Amino acid sequence: MKTIEGSRVQVAEKMRVDNEINPELLRSYCVGEVYAYLSRRVPRKEDAEDLALEVFAAAYQAMRKAPESELRAWIFGIARRKVADYLRRRSRRREAYEANIDSVSEMATTERPDRAYLQREAVDTLRRIMDGLPEEQKEALLLQHLEDLSIVEIAVAMEKSPAAVNSLLQRARSTIFAKGKNYFTPTQEMLS
Amino acid sequence: MNDPREKDEQLSEALHAAYPSHQPDERLHGRMVEAERSHRLQSFSRKSGFRKGWLTLVGGLALLSVVGFTAYKYFFDRPGEAAIALIPADADLVVTLDTNPSSRQVATFLKIGEALKREGILEKLDDSLTDILNQNPVAKRIRPFVSKNMALAVWMPAGGFESGPEPAGAFFVALTNAGEVDSILSDSIPSDTNQGFRVYNVDKKVYGAVIGNYLVVAPTPAVLGRINTVHSGSGESVAQLPEYQKARASLADDANLMVFVSPEAMSVMDKGGPMGMNPMAGAKWMAMGMALRDAGLEFTYQMPMNQSNMPSLKHLAAIEPMDTNVLRKLPEGAYGVIGYSQVGKYWDFFKDTASQDRSVKGEMDKGLADFEKETGLNIDKDIVPAFGGNLLLAVYPSPTMNAESVDGVFLVDDAHGANPAELADRVRVLIEKQSAKKGDGVKFVSTKQGNATIWRLDPSSKAEFVKGLNKGPDMGGFDEMPDEDWDTEEVGHEPHSAPVLTPEDKKMLEKLQAESNKPSPAMADKTIIYAQIGNSLLIASSEAMMTKALQAYEGRGSSLADDIAFSGLQGRISDRSQSLMVVSMHRIMQALRPHIEQGMAGNGINADDIVNLFGPANSALTAGGWYDGQVVVGEMFLPLDYERLVRIVGVGVRQGEKDKSQESFSIRDAPRLAPRVVKAGRLLATL
Numbered sequence: 031m032k033t034i035e036g037s038r039v040q041v042a043e044k045m046r047v048d049n050e051i052n053p054e055l056l057r058s059y060c061v062g063e064v065y066a067y068l069s070r071r072v073p074r075k076e077d078a079e080d081l082a083l084e085v086f087a088a089a090y091q092a093m094r095k096a097p098e099s100e101l102r103a104w105i106f107g108i109a110r111r112k113v114a115d116y117l118r119r120r121s122r123r124r125e126a127y128e129a130n131i132d133s134v135s136e137m138a139t140t141e142r143p144d145r146a147y148l149q150r151e152a153v154d155t156l157r158r159i160m161d162g163l164p165e166e167q168k169e170a171l172l173l174q175h176l177e178d179l180s181i182v183e184i185a186v187a188m189e190k191s192p193a194a195v196n197s198l199l200q201r202a203r204s205t206i207f208a209k210g211k212n213y214f215t216p217t218q219e220m221l222s
Numbered sequence: 223m224n225d226p227r228e229k230d231e232q233l234s235e236a237l238h239a240a241y242p243s244h245q246p247d248e249r250l251h252g253r254m255v256e257a258e259r260s261h262r263l264q265s266f267s268r269k270s271g272f273r274k275g276w277l278t279l280v281g282g283l284a285l286l287s288v289v290g291f292t293a294y295k296y297f298f299d300r301p302g303e304a305a306i307a308l309i310p311a312d313a314d315l316v317v318t319l320d321t322n323p324s325s326r327q328v329a330t331f332l333k334i335g336e337a338l339k340r341e342g343i344l345e346k347l348d349d350s351l352t353d354i355l356n357q358n359p360v361a362k363r364i365r366p367f368v369s370k371n372m373a374l375a376v377w378m379p380a381g382g383f384e385s386g387p388e389p390a391g392a393f394f395v396a397l398t399n400a401g402e403v404d405s406i407l408s409d410s411i412p413s414d415t416n417q418g419f420r421v422y423n424v425d426k427k428v429y430g431a432v433i434g435n436y437l438v439v440a441p442t443p444a445v446l447g448r449i450n451t452v453h454s455g456s457g458e459s460v461a462q463l464p465e466y467q468k469a470r471a472s473l474a475d476d477a478n479l480m481v482f483v484s485p486e487a488m489s490v491m492d493k494g495g496p497m498g499m500n501p502m503a504g505a506k507w508m509a510m511g512m513a514l515r516d517a518g519l520e521f522t523y524q525m526p527m528n529q530s531n532m533p534s535l536k537h538l539a540a541i542e543p544m545d546t547n548v549l550r551k552l553p554e555g556a557y558g559v560i561g562y563s564q565v566g567k568y569w570d571f572f573k574d575t576a577s578q579d580r581s582v583k584g585e586m587d588k589g590l591a592d593f594e595k596e597t598g599l600n601i602d603k604d605i606v607p608a609f610g611g612n613l614l615l616a617v618y619p620s621p622t623m624n625a626e627s628v629d630g631v632f633l634v635d636d637a638h639g640a641n642p643a644e645l646a647d648r649v650r651v652l653i654e655k656q657s658a659k660k661g662d663g664v665k666f667v668s669t670k671q672g673n674a675t676i677w678r679l680d681p682s683s684k685a686e687f688v689k690g691l692n693k694g695p696d697m698g699g700f701d702e703m704p705d706e707d708w709d710t711e712e713v714g715h716e717p718h719s720a721p722v723l724t725p726e727d728k729k730m731l732e733k734l735q736a737e738s739n740k741p742s743p744a745m746a747d748k749t750i751i752y753a754q755i756g757n758s759l760l761i762a763s764s765e766a767m768m769t770k771a772l773q774a775y776e777g778r779g780s781s782l783a784d785d786i787a788f789s790g791l792q793g794r795i796s797d798r799s800q801s802l803m804v805v806s807m808h809r810i811m812q813a814l815r816p817h818i819e820q821g822m823a824g825n826g827i828n829a830d831d832i833v834n835l836f837g838p839a840n841s842a843l844t845a846g847g848w849y850d851g852q853v854v855v856g857e858m859f860l861p862l863d864y865e866r867l868v869r870i871v872g873v874g875v876r877q878g879e880k881d882k883s884q885e886s887f888s889i890r891d892a893p894r895l896a897p898r899v900v901k902a903g904r905l906l907a908t909l
Contacts, residue, residue, distance in 0.1 A: 057254045065250070066243035079250050086254045153240045160240070175234040176241060207229065 045101055051093050059102075060086040064109050067177055071113045081116060085109045103183035106173065110187055159209045167202035170195055256467055259475070301396030301435065303480065305373035306466075308394065308434055310448045311458040314487035315376035317480070322371060323514075324476030330516045330864070337865045341872030360410045367403045368437070371396040375460075377445075378487050392440040392449060397432070404432040417447045466507050472524040472855065473511030483508040488526060501532035506853060517841055518861040525854040534574030537567045539851035541800045546791065547783070548612045548635055553774035554785035557628065557813070558805035558843075559616040564638065566606035573602075597652055608645035611637030611758075616782070619813065621766040622747055629767040633775075636757035643754035650677060662686070671753075674772055678751040678765070687749060786840045794859045799846030807836030807843050807861060826873045835870070837861030 045055045060082050068078040068085075085108050089096075096104045160168050166188065173179045173187060181199070185192045302320035309316055323331040338344045373394040379387040397403050404420070407413075407430075411422040421443045422430045430439045431446045433453050440446050451457040460466050466482065473480055483491075489503035502508070506526035513520045529535045544563040552559065562568075577583040594600050612635045620627035634642035650666050657664035665680040679687055723731070751768045752761040755775060762768035773779035782788050787806035795802055811818070811833045819829040836843070841861035848855055 053258050057251060057258070060254060061246060061251050065246045069243045069246070070241040075244065075246070079246050079253075082246065082250060083253055083257060087257045090258055152236060156236050156240045160237075172237065172241065175230075175237045176243075203230075203233070206233065 045093070051090065053090065056089060056093070057086060059105070060089070063102075063177070064105060067106065067109055068113065070172070070176060072116060077116065081109070081112045084112050088112075097186070100183055100186040103179060103186035106177065106179065106183070107187040107189065110169070155210055156206075159206050162209070163202055163205060166190075167198045167205070170198040171202040171206075174199060252471065255475075256471060259470070300371070300476075301369060302371040302373050302394075305394040305396065305436055307459050307461040308436065308438075308449055308453050309373070309375040309392070309460045310452050311460055311463055312377065312484075312486075313375040313460055314378040314389075314484045315374075316460055316482040317374040319370075319372050320476075320478050322369075327476060327478075327514055330514050333516075334514075334864045334868065337868035341868055341875070343868065343872055343875055346875060360406065363406045364403050367397050367399040369396040369398050378490060390441060390445055392438055392445050394436045394438050397435050397437055400432050400435050400437075403437060407432070417443060417450070419446075419450050421446055465505050469507035469509035469524060472509055472853075473522050474513040474520060477511030477513045477522075479512040481508075481510045485526070501527045501529075501535060503531055504528035515859070517837055518859055521856075521858040521860070523856050525856075526852065527849060527854050529851060532575070534571050534578075535849070535851075537571040537574065538800075538849045541567050541849070542638060543798050543848065544800055544802055544846075545612055545637060546795070546797075546802070548614060548633070548637075549782040549788065549791070550777075551633060551635065551775045552614060552616050552631060552782045553618070553770045554780040554782055554788075555809075556616040556618050556782060556785070556788075556806065557810050558803070559614055559782065559788075560801070560803045561612060561614040562801045563612055564610055564800075565613050566609035566640075569601065569606050569609075599648060599652070604648065605645060608640055608642040609634060610640035611635040611642070618767065618770075619809075620747070620764070621770050622764070627745070627747070630763045631767060631771045632759075632761040633771075634759045641757040642759040643757045646677075646752055646754060646759050671772065672776060674753040674755045674760075674776075676751065676753045676768065676772075679749055684749050688745060787842045789840055791842070791844055794844040794857070795846035796848070796855075796857065798848045798850070798855075800848040801846065803843070803845040805843040806839075808834065808839050808841060811836060826877065827870055831866040831869050835863055835866050837863055 045052055045059060064085050065078060065082040068081045069075065072078040072081060085105065088108050089105050093101075160171075163171070170184055170188065173184045174181070179187065181192050181195050184190075184199075185195045188195065190198075299322060300320045301322070302318040305318065306316060335344075375392045375394070377390040379389055407422055408420065411424065411430075413420045413422045415421070419431060419433070424430050424439070427441045428439060429441070429443050429446055430437060431450065432438075433446070433450050438446055438449055440449075448457065452459045460482075465485065469482060470480075484507060485503070485505050488506075488508055489500060491502065502525070504526050506524075506528075508523075508525050510523040511521070527535055527538075529539065541564045544561055548561065549559070573586070576586055590601055599605060612633075614631075614633040616631045616633075618629045618631065620629050634640070636642070653664055654666065664683045664686075666677045666683075667680045668675055668677050670676075678684070747764045747766060749764060750761075751763075751765060752759060753768060753772060753775075755772075760768070760771055760775060762771050770779065774781045787809060788804055791802075791804055815829065815833050818832050822829045822832060843858070843860055845856070845858040847857070
């Protein structure tokens with residue numbers, strides 16, 4: 031598997047120089063970061079790969095029209111729309127949840143049984159809380175914590191203003207820490 | 223825990239655990255490469271804002287395309303390949319030529335372009351073209367809009383290429399301004415629009431149209447109609463075929479010349495294959511590509527070989543890849559080396575294939591039984607297993623510095639449990655026994671050297687051996703043949719009588735025979751000598767060569783792996799290769815230098831250019847190949863110094879200026895050339 035050298039932001043900047051696309055970098059980026067994003071949201075590996083291919087094709091086709099800055103966020107915006115289309119088509123969000131829970135459970139069995147139980151409970155709790163969040167709050171939070179997007183980048187990807195994204199994140203955080211107070215924080219302490 | 227930053231970090235950690243990601247399949251990258259190529263092809267063939275048009279072409283335009291090798295403009299599209307998106311899916315042969323350099327070819331194209339300019343070749347070609355074009359005002363007007371990228375498609379007649387009717391063909395030349403060309407042509411050439419697009423009647427059986435960004439020439443308007451249907455999106459193109467896409471993916475992205483043969487054509491060509499089997503028939507395309515690289519030409523090909531049609535191919539698919547580390551066991555300084563992995567399996571393949579025919583099997587079984595009876599060796603049990611490892615044959619300049627002489631080393635190693643050393647013992651005993659029966663008395667004697675047991679001819683056997691090598695071809699005797707032996711009853715040949723030799727002729731013959739029987743200095747040190755090192759076997763053609771080979775084998779001297787000429791091997795040959803060939807062309811040319819200098823004297827060509835034509839000392843011709851159970855894949859690199867090549871061509875062109883009777887070539891000939899291209903394709907397929 032090819033790896034991308036340099037930071038994610040630097041790589042994104044190099045994907046298009048002087049309006050010329052570097053397809054090799056774009057491919058590596060889609061196979062790496064974009065696929066990771068998709069695999070967290072789509073239950074089947076094959077579907078995630080197909081979506082990564084669609085994102086690559088769409089980005090390759092339209093990259094010259096992308097905004098000068100925030101190329102990375104622009105690609106995530108495409109990926110986000112592809113996932114939304116996919117979920118709309120399949121209406122299987124529950125399946126996604128279950129598939130990921132399964133994989134987490136498998137991972138946990140390698141730990142000590144008590145720790146595995148606590149970890150699984152923490153994960154279950156967090157997933158339930160996350161699923162209870164409004165979709166936009168959840169998406170903003172995931173983009174920030176899992177994909178390392180800045181608030182400005184999230185704003186580009188979600189087509190919102192940075193202030194609106196900030197507000198979504200604040201509200202998501204306060205809900206999570208409030209609802210997960212009894213489970214989430216103590217569990218984390220025990221796990222750490 | 224109340225620190226917001228700490229809480230955020232814990233939240234991140236928990237989210238990563240709750241939403242894990244995983245790795246994609248490794249093929250995803252390849253799928254993206256395909257998607258990118260497909261997009262490029264589609265976008266090129268459809269980006270023209272101009273619709274239909276045509277061109278009538280005269281010879282000069284095709285010549286322009288040939289000169290395309292000199293093109294070095296910084297434009298990375300591949301219009302030759304993009305034409306495949308216009309070729310109907312039932313085409314049997316597709317050839318493309320792309321002369322726009324890829325990013326890695328820019329420097330090479332520049333170098334070639336400058337060399338051509340320096341030698342004045344471009345200027346001369348331009349003059350010739352101008353002369354031709356001045357005779358045809360239409361072609362002259364179109365010329366600025368014709369690029370040097372092209373494609374050819376050929377359709378096999380219903381009964382196959384040899385069924386009688388000529389194959390249909392279409393020739394595509396990429397245009398830089400299709401609308402302008404269409405406009406020029408419509409002013410000058412009669413046309414009709416019966417098919418819904420403008421077709422120009424250039425000549426008898428030569429029709430043309432501007433379709434997309436191409437001038438397309440075909441023998442009938444119907445062929446143009448089908449191409450136009452594909453262009454409009456109503457018909458399937460070759461580019462859309464998944465099997466074609468796989469074949470394309472096997473070639474370099476920036477291959478300048480590509481040849482593809484369809485599964486149907488392969489099937490027809492393969493009729494009458496060995497034992498009635500048609501291994502090339504199936505669903506796969508044959509593909510061959512050539513790409514210009516800075517240091518030479520890179521060739522790749524894939525040839526379908528269908529195991530279900532030829533089960534014996536399973537033996538070839540089972541051959542382990544060649545271990546290139548084996549080069550560490552041979553000394554440096556070779557002219558060339560060829561190597562095979564598990565050659566014993568080729569025998570299994572041959573035997574299984576031949577066994578498909580009952581009569582052949584009967585004869586073969588009898589032959590094998592006779593061989594075993596005579597030698598005591600069973601091919602399947604004794605010989606084939608001995609060749610289960612790697613086999614290398616290398617040719618060297620003689621270590622005794624005899625310029626007229628070369629030496630050979632043959633290494634059969636013990637990889638995969640093979641034991642060629644044991645077979646060597648049995649063969650040696652057999653030779654001694656058989657020669658004793660004939661009264662020759664060939665004997666081998668052994669010595670120990672480190673871990674090696676060396677076997678060599680004893681002094682009297684060696685003397686006989688050298689004498690045998692020095693005995694030249696039998697020159698005499700034919701003058702003593704009775705006259706009737708010269709008559710022949712062969713049909714179509716006139717009987718002829720024995721040549722009448724004058725006394726002078728006889729003297730000359732005797733002299734020649736005496737010369738040929740003189741001991742050759744090149745053969746003076748030759749002998750048969752082999753060494754058993756563990757289960758491996760090393761055979762050399764002279765004592766000095768064996769000494770050198772043993773040093774390398776035991777790690778006491780530099781090996782081929784350290785050899786500057788062989789240094790590029792690893793990067794040029796796939797680690798899947800079941801066979802390899804590396805030839806230091808530079809070293810061979812240096813050895814031939816005295817002859818080259820003598821031959822080039824007075825003809826204007828610098829001998830240095832010939833000697834160094836195939837690159838510097840660190841370059842070599844490399845080739846490798848393998849069979850993966852579905853296709854035979856091959857790759858070859860031919861080192862080439864383009865500047866020297868252009869200089870040599872320049873001398874030729876200047877000399878050729880004296881002879882102006884050069885034939886001109888017209889693009890009108892393109893459809894007519896289709897059968898020749900088909901033959902070339904068949905030759906490639908056979909190869």
